[in-house]
Amino acid sequence: MRAIYSNNNCLVFALVFLVSGCSSVQLISNYDETTDRNAQALQRKFDSHLVSLQNSGEEGLKFKNNQEFYESASVDLTALKVRAEGIYKNKITIEQIDLATTNLAYLVLLNKRCMSTDKPLTAAQIQAVGEMGPDLSMDCDVAFGAEADRPARGEMTLEREAIPSIKSMFNQLFGAIMAAELAKKRGDKSSKE
């Protein structure tokens, strides 16, 4: 019995050695105010743009009139990711930013009408969108997940009926990035609200 007790003590000490090495364990990065603030800025940027599109005329829905927004949003997302990659144990936030970038790529494809009208996306298209990100050119390119290579898509319009869903999704996605960031404040529950 004494031997078992002693063995258990050894196990506890071994476990402590394994998991500590210092005074505490860290499984996820610390809160980063810049990430939080930039994610919020992106949420506002997308929401504001999509609200204005909802109320715009046909001209406003054309890809050529939104290309600048997509370029700017893409740069913002890249900047957010570069910062996130520099932070220790930040895999979750990096993956979330990648998902936002993929959704931007889908929005661009929708605006340029690069997908089939009567068939769902293929697995190859989905893979291409995830790997290549947004195609900010005026053309449809199979390499970026388009159904076929098609030039000069500037006159193509975003389907107005789809805008409320797109807006909800971007709001929720950026909200999820902010929620994950706020959770990293640890222990201070009031700050998570």
Place this chain on the structure above:
Amino acid sequence: MASLKLEDLVTSMLAAAKAVFDKRWPDIKDYAEPEFEKLARTLIQIEGIRTRKKISEGSASVLLEMQKNTTRAVMLAVEGMGLVLIEEAINAALKAVKDVVNTALGFALI
């Protein structure tokens, strides 16, 4: 074609998440419940505009892919919250044995 029901969707998502997060669920549910409801509402919205033929099948499939990515991002946030809770539990456990361990060893390990 049977249409989607908000309550059914939310109930299914909540049941799946509760099973995964088990005892940590009460700490996560305040965030997860309203987020799952938002996800379900957007799904219903997409189904509605497709059923009314306001968007093409191709566009509907793009919106569904976007919705899947949004769901993944929400689940990642939930996972992050779970990791913070596990981390807090481990550190609380370490703190609880700190004095005993350090005294037994004769130096400050923890």
